[in-house]
Amino acid sequence: MDITGFEFENFCDFQFSKDSVREVKPAIKKYRPVNWDKELQWFQDNYQVFERYKGKWVAIKGDRLIAHDVNYQNLVLFCKTNNIDTPLIQYIPNSDNEWNLGLSNCIML
Numbered sequence: 001m002d003i004t005g006f007e008f009e010n011f012c013d014f015q016f017s018k019d020s021v022r023e024v025k026p027a028i029k030k031y032r033p034v035n036w037d038k039e040l041q042w043f044q045d046n047y048q049v050f051e052r053y054k055g056k057w058v059a060i061k062g063d064r065l066i067a068h069d070v071n072y073q074n075l076v077l078f079c080k081t082n083n084i085d086t087p088l089i090q091y092i093p094n095s096d097n098e099w100n101l102g103l104s105n106c107i108m109l
Contacts, residue, residue, distance in 0.1 A: 011020040038062050039088035055094045 039060040049065070057075045059067045061084055069075040072089070079087050 024103050034086045036088050043090070053092045055092070057089055057091050059084070059089050061087045 039062070042063050043059050046065075053068050054076070055069050056068045057072050058065055059075055059079055066084060066087060067075055067078050069078070072091075075089060078084075079089075
């Protein structure tokens with residue numbers, strides 16, 4: 001299609017009025033602070049299990065490993081369907097050379 005026949009002037013000739021534009025307020029999610037002291041202590045006390053779960057995501061609740069999976073979304077779905085509120089989810093890298101940003105709990109439960 002040839003763009004030379006396009007009437008750009010008419011395309012941009014739209015006039016805004018108060019009736020045609022409404023204010024959209026962004027939805028603000030409120031997050032409650034989460035205390036992960038027990039979960040972080042579990043990581044410190046059980047570092048030897050990292051070997052077993054290399055390349056997987058693990059979910060920790062309290063002082064227990066509750067689930068693990070290679071797929072992050074499957075793990076989140078498992079936590080949601082089992083009503084596990086605010087687990088600490090962490091990826092265990094395959095090797096020391098694998099880039100890891102540290103504890104990263106980026107799920108929205």
